[in-house]
Amino acid sequence: MGVIIKKMEQALNREKPPRLTALRGLQMEEQGDPFKILIGTILSARTRDENTTRVVNKLFARFKTPQDLASADIDEIKKIIHSIGFYNIKAERIKQVSQMLISKFGGRVPSDIDSLLKLPGVGRKTANCVLVYAFDKPAIPVDVHVHRISNRLGLVSTKTPEQTEQDLSKLVDRKLWTKVNDTFVMYGQNICLPVRPNCKACDLKKMCRYYSSSSSTTLASSS
DNA sequence: AAAACGGGGGC
DNA sequence: GCCCCAGTTTT
Numbered sequence: 047m048g049v050i051i052k053k054m055e056q057a058l059n060r061e062k063p064p065r066l067t068a069l070r071g072l073q074m075e076e077q078g079d080p081f082k083i084l085i086g087t088i089l090s091a092r093t094r095d096e097n098t099t100r101v102v103n104k105l106f107a108r109f110k111t112p113q114d115l116a117s118a119d120i121d122e123i124k125k126i127i128h129s130i131g132f133y134n135i136k137a138e139r140i141k142q143v144s145q146m147l148i149s150k151f152g153g154r155v156p157s158d159i160d161s162l163l164k165l166p167g168v169g170r171k172t173a174n175c176v177l178v179y180a181f182d183k184p185a186i187p188v189d190v191h192v193h194r195i196s197n198r199l200g201l202v203s204t205k206t207p208e209q210t211e212q213d214l215s216k217l218v219d220r221k222l223w224t225k226v227n228d229t230f231v232m233y234g235q236n237i238c239l240p241v242r243p244n245c246k247a248c249d250l251k252k253m254c255r256y257y258s259s260s261s262s263t264t265l266a267s268s269s
Numbered sequence: 270a271a272a273a274c275g276g277g278g279g280c
Numbered sequence: 281g282c283c284c285c286a287g288t289t290t291t
Binding site: 270271272273274275276277278279280 | 281282283284285287288289290291
């Protein structure tokens with residue numbers, strides 16, 4: 047797995063541009079704060095990341111703690127995050143999450159999966175993000191990119207992200223559990239796209255089921 | 270199993 | 281103008 051990640055990183059560097067830095071609201075200046083990781087991850091669902099990062103920073107400039115957000119005016123929250131997708135639902139949820147943190151978890155973000163999954167708007171992917179990024183606990187957040195690429199490379203053979211998570215966790219060294227997410231996601235955005243992936247730039251063709259089963263017309267053209 | 274939530278960016 | 285996007289909840 048370490049080799050795979052290294053080859054992905056090399057390809058990403060070689061393909062110069064995208065690198066969409068400052069990814070995911072988890073690597074902002076506020077990283078390490080479980081509350082901000084939790085809220086930032088909830089807000090990032092199904093939205094482009096540069097945009098979300100900006101919004102998250104704006105939100106935390108105004109509301110810094112669960113107490114702040116729990117008592118915030120919902121319309122002000124909505125106004126701040128209005129430029130991201132699903133902003134209406136997300137505003138309600140992050141306020142509810144903050145309230146529940148206070149009422150059920152002593153104002154702190156819980157560090158076990160069962161408690162995290164009780165929070166509104168928190169599913170497996172978000173819960174695992176909090177576990178591994180905020181608490182350095184074993185967890186593999188499986189989003190569409192991790193799921194797709196793991197299957198294309200034959201690391202797993204699964205239908206659901208849950209299965210992928212389970213199978214991957216047996217395969218991956220604990221040290222790499224955050225890297226799998228970080229690297230696969232960037233690779234998925236920039237090279238191993240859902241459709242017309244840039245296989246020309248990829249050094250993993252030899253082990254790739256998608257590549258070996260694709261005709262040249264389904265791959266991205268070079269010119 | 271499928272629909273619904275959704276504004277912004279790429280083309 | 282059309283299509284897609286670091287999911288989760290509800291039907």
